[in-house]
Amino acid sequence: MKTIFGLLFFPALVFAQTAPAQVAFTSSTQTIATGVVSEQITIQTQDGNGTVFKLQTTGCVSLSFSASGEFSSSASSWSAVSVLTMNKSSANRNFYYKGATAGTHTLIVRLVLKPESEERSCANWPVSEWPTGWTATQDIIVGTVSASSENNSTSSSPTIVSESAYTPTNQNAPSEPVPSLLVKISGPNIATVGADATFSATVFGVKKEPIPNARVVWSFGNGMFKEGISVRYGYNIPGTYAVIADASSAGLAGSARLVVQAIKPDVRIARVAGSTQGFIEIENKNTTELDVSGWGIASGGALFTIPNKTILLPRAKVAFPADALKFSVSENDARLLFPNGTVAAEYVVPLPPSPLDKIETTQKPPLRLADLPAQAGSAPPLKKWQDAENIIATTTPAAIIISSENGSTIWKWMLGVLGAGGAGTAALVAFRFKPVQKDARSDAEKLANEIQIV
DSSP states (O other), X not given: OHHHHHHHHOHHHHHHTTSOSEEXXXXXXXXXXXXXXXXXXXXXXXXXXXXXXXXXXXXXXXXXXXXXXXXXXXXSSOOOBXXXXXXXXXXXXXXXXXXXXXXXXXXXXXXXXXXXXXXXXXXXXXXXXXXXXXXXXXXXXXXXXXXXXXXXXXXXXXXXXOTTOOOOSOTTSOOOOOOXXXXXXXXXSEEETTSXXXXXXXXXXXXXXXXXXXXXXXXXXXXXXXXXXXXXXXXXXXEEEEEEEEEEETTEEEEEEEEEEEEOOOEEEEXXXXXXXXXXXXXXXXXXXXXXXXXXXXXXXXXXXXXXXOEEOTTEEEEEEHXXXXXXXXXXXXXXXXXXXOEEEEOOOOOOOOGGGGOOOXXXXXXXXXXXXXXXXXOOOOOTTOOHHHHHHHTSOGGGOOOSSSHHHHHHHHHHHHHHHHHHHHHHXXXXXXXXXXXXXXXXXXXXXXXXXX
């Protein structure tokens, strides 16, 4: 039970035991002469603590450099290589380097684990198809300044040649333009985080002739490297990166650079229609195009890999039918996956409408004065076209309007009211000033009346 529990709830721990945490150079930095083979160079796979870690599967190693040179797995039987194999259960790999130009060369090593499903050897497996792995670098100094040059020079520092330059072997030859390779690269200025982008290079020689077989090493500005004329790479963290392509051929070198801004994608699954005739609609909410080549669409346990050169236009929706997906769409399960397998967007089933939403609430219109029923003694309703004099006249209570027709009746009514009021006032005054009669009985009589004989 403990083993099953660990597999279910701690998969990261299991993965950490089957793959190294890093690859590192264990040999010291060397200084060699131009064209001379170096001493043995060793790399090692290690865990997170820097301890030797033996590979659980076959590893492939890519070798590259910042200047002009060659690698070989043997110092005595020299044969230039760019890819080596690390066997299963091994942790170290040895090789040698020979620099063609003087200067400080940066050796770049990249290690990936070869999947069991990959039947090709490391040498026949294109580096452009390799997954993300582990990278290590180490500098090696090639060439020194001779004594005669040092005495004739005003500076005692060694001569360093740039990556894209070639130094003639005849030091006494007159100075002339330094030949180098011309490198032109193409790639997106804006890349989407989690999505792969294509970077291509074209290399030209001294006479501006194309060199299709030149070696090109790409640095993506975050410690990651790839090799090839055309490669695909995706950033996992937003930011602005400098992409540099270093090319080399026949002892010459050149480089070019490109600035790439990686932004987060704003993508969602807009609609899903289930069944074998259904579809999954994806919406790109960004204001830039989105390259979804190599992304995945998953539904009902099935997975579809989006083919290359599939572009979502800005603020556009694209429906992928079940005929293209090659599986029946499950309406309650649809996900868009990044090439690395993480979820980019997941469909959320809309909630059914609440019963309260079906209750119709009838709002009565506001009450208007004109809608009120007319009552006795009330003024008629106002009208928009009435002027001020008409409003005053019509709003005067009818009970106090005195006209010539009913004037005599009103005066009689008013005299009656005044007479009734005067009589009431006289009665009140008489009541308040009524004399109080004094009791003439003696105190003895009053006491006798209060005492009762039982």
